[in-house]
Amino acid sequence: MNDRKKVGNLGEEKATEYLKNKGYKILFRNYRHKWGDEIDIIAKDKSGVLLFVEVKTLNNSEISELFPEDNLNFVKLGRLKRSCEFFANAHPELINDEGWRIDLLAVNLLHDNLTNKSSREIRHYENI
Numbered sequence: 001m002n003d004r005k006k007v008g009n010l011g012e013e014k015a016t017e018y019l020k021n022k023g024y025k026i027l028f029r030n031y032r033h034k035w036g037d038e039i040d041i042i043a044k045d046k047s048g049v050l051l052f053v054e055v056k057t058l059n060n061s062e063i064s065e066l067f068p069e070d071n072l073n074f075v076k077l078g079r080l081k082r083s084c085e086f087f088a089n090a091h092p093e094l095i096n097d098e099g100w101r102i103d104l105l106a107v108n109l110l111h112d113n114l115t116n117k118s119s120r121e122i123r124h125y126e127n128i
Contacts, residue, residue, distance in 0.1 A: 003059075011057025011068075011107040012040055018105065018122050019043055024051065027094070036083035037076070041105075050100035052084040054128075057107040068106040069123070077102075077128070101127045 016026055019041065028042040041053035054077075056068035081102065088100050108121040 007057055007059045007109065008055075010109060012055050014057075014107050014109075014120050014122065015053065015055040015105040016041060018124070019053070022046075031083075031087065033083060033086055036086055037079040039080070039083055039087065042087065044094070047098065048096045049098045050088065050094050050096075052080070052087070052100065052102045053105055054080055054102065055105045055107060057109065059109045068108060069104060069125070072104060072128075104128050 012029065016029065019026065023046045024043045026041060026043050029040070031039040031042055039052050040055040041051075043051045043053060045051050054072060056071045058066055058068045058071075060066070084100065084102055088095060104125040106123040106125070110121060
């Protein structure tokens with residue numbers, strides 16, 4: 001497994017942990033349909049809304065001007081929306097009166113070389 005994939009997997013683990021701590025119920029991870037883009041996390045929030053979560057992760061071991069959210073572009077968002085629509089249409093039993101939404105979790109994995117300590121920073125954007 002390459003470093004980029006490892007960072008992505010770690011970001012998804014941290015995002016899943018974050019959502020669980022917020023009271024969300026995780027239904028699926030890494031859902032993929034043969035023609036669509038992968039949906040990183042499918043969950044339900046506390047009010048029962050079906051939630052599709054895109055996770056973008058960067059490993060910022062040094063000071064950087066890059067943000068994980070910069071890696072979600074218009075084309076990727078369009079493909080993700082199409083995959084979410086397919087899933088929602090195939091699983092109407094999971095949708096309540098409030099419908100569904102797409103959220104973005106931007107995960108910065110931080111490592112302080114002076115103290116050799118790791119931390120993470122997560123920004124949650126709802127209904128992108």
